Amino acid sequence: MKYRSTRGQTDELPFMDAILTGQAPDGGLFLPSELPDFSDKLDSWRDLSYTELAFEIMSVFANDIPQDDLKEIIEKAYSTFRDDEITPLAPAGKNLILELFHGPTLAFKDVALQFLGRLFDYILEQRDLKLNILAATSGDTGSAAIYGLKDSERVHVFVMHPHNRTSKIQAMQMCTVNQKNIHNIAVEGSFDDCQGMMKDIFNQLDFKKQYDLGAVNSVNWGRLLAQTVYYFYAYFRATENNQQKLSFSVPTGNFGDIFAGYLAAKMGLPIKKLYLATNENDVLCRAFDTGIYKKGTVHHSVSPSMDIQLASNFERYLFYSCGQDATKLRSLMEEFKAKGELHYDISCELIEAKRCDTETTLATIKNYSEENDYVLDPHTATGVHVADLLAPDEQIVCLATAHSGKFPESIKLACGEVIGNHPILDALSEDDMKYQVADAHTETIKSIIVKTLEEA
Numbered sequence: 001m002k003y004r005s006t007r008g009q010t011d012e013l014p015f016m017d018a019i020l021t022g023q024a025p026d027g028g029l030f031l032p033s034e035l036p037d038f039s040d041k042l043d044s045w046r047d048l049s050y051t052e053l054a055f056e057i058m059s060v061f062a063n064d065i066p067q068d069d070l071k072e073i074i075e076k077a078y079s080t081f082r083d084d085e086i087t088p089l090a091p092a093g094k095n096l097i098l099e100l101f102h103g104p105t106l107a108f109k110d111v112a113l114q115f116l117g118r119l120f121d122y123i124l125e126q127r128d129l130k131l132n133i134l135a136a137t138s139g140d141t142g143s144a145a146i147y148g149l150k151d152s153e154r155v156h157v158f159v160m161h162p163h164n165r166t167s168k169i170q171a172m173q174m175c176t177v178n179q180k181n182i183h184n185i186a187v188e189g190s191f192d193d194c195q196g197m198m199k200d201i202f203n204q205l206d207f208k209k210q211y212d213l214g215a216v217n218s219v220n221w222g223r224l225l226a227q228t229v230y231y232f233y234a235y236f237r238a239t240e241n242n243q244q245k246l247s248f249s250v251p252t253g254n255f256g257d258i259f260a261g262y263l264a265a266k267m268g269l270p271i272k273k274l275y276l277a278t279n280e281n282d283v284l285c286r287a288f289d290t291g292i293y294k295k296g297t298v299h300h301s302v303s304p305s306m307d308i309q310l311a312s313n314f315e316r317y318l319f320y321s322c323g324q325d326a327t328k329l330r331s332l333m334e335e336f337k338a339k340g341e342l343h344y345d346i347s348c349e350l351i352e353a354k355r356c357d358t359e360t361t362l363a364t365i366k367n368y369s370e371e372n373d374y375v376l377d378p379h380t381a382t383g384v385h386v387a388d389l390l391a392p393d394e395q396i397v398c399l400a401t402a403h404s405g406k407f408p409e410s411i412k413l414a415c416g417e418v419i420g421n422h423p424i425l426d427a428l429s430e431d432d433m434k435y436q437v438a439d440a441h442t443e444t445i446k447s448i449i450v451k452t453l454e455e456a
Ligand SMILES: N[C@@H](CCOP(=O)(O)O)C(=O)O
Pocket: 136, 137, 138, 139, 140, 141, 142, 216, 217, 218, 219, 253, 254, 256, 305, 306, 312
């Protein structure tokens, strides 16, 4: 299988090269040149274990990796999960909660980053290469990337997070991993600033090449591939046969998680609806409702991982919305760059978007805890609220993107006390945190990378 850029000005690449390249050199994002249709595989896949299913799906996309090697990568990746089901479903009220938080850092990012970590190790070893990861996080990707790569001898990881804008536990998870190859940068700015600088640096092709830069954010195709698996797995666990249609509700910030569901539907999974939930940072809701994609000011919310105004994977969705026309896509992205907004009808039957404000998020956490004895994390709560609002009589699979224990401040606001802790977080201490503060300038970040690698 080959991978092409949304902007159409990069040569197509095989899987392993697309993974190493991360963001395409023309500034676009990689997508498979053609998507497979898995409709006729569903019957034989229904009873597979998570890792068996992951192998069936991934082997189609990663067909330049020998099958036994791919199986080993997948087995290693998911051996770190605390639940045999990897992504189990838990009933809560009328909904099924898809618990994506059983990996090392208690967030859905582990599902892809445990895989990507082992995949990088494999490719770098095969090719005798080194890689320096530059990542941007609003809270969860950072620690998942660090835990996915902290033991990788051929990799350094630079993670930019918005200073004092993640939850305290998220910051501690990232900054207490005191290993030689891990470098945390607290940026005086927003997540959008961090992601903007990351993309800017990736677009400086000479610098990127000189310092062997790679990506673990969802600009990297490997992230989305790993995330499509749990849509299939949840579908098989939640339905009785492959004639049934199922809806999912997805808390959304950078648009990667819901886009993985959109791809699963395009590949033949019988998805009825994808409900897109945002917090007050509702740029995506407005884009689906009005056809105008326009960045606003970042609101700092109780669901900080979704405090995003520029959703990276929107570009991939837009590419499909404009009929896979890379020229059209380029002109829309240029319009956006020049005017700070773009106008295009992106509505589709499959996706329905709604915003969930802070008050409603907190009320949803409280109600679910009291009525269903289930503590939702504040991001998951936005998706659960939207599922209850838009499909009050239907069982919806709600993606639980993180464990509630990562957000004690928000849980206390909702319930009046901290409940829903997780024991692995108890050992974290602010005294062990190590990071450097930086201003939100691309040149500052570049010089940190250069200096750190020179001293390494
Ligand atoms: N919400 C994310 C932001 C980065 O998204 P990604 O999907 O591109 O990694 C986070 O928690 O860091």
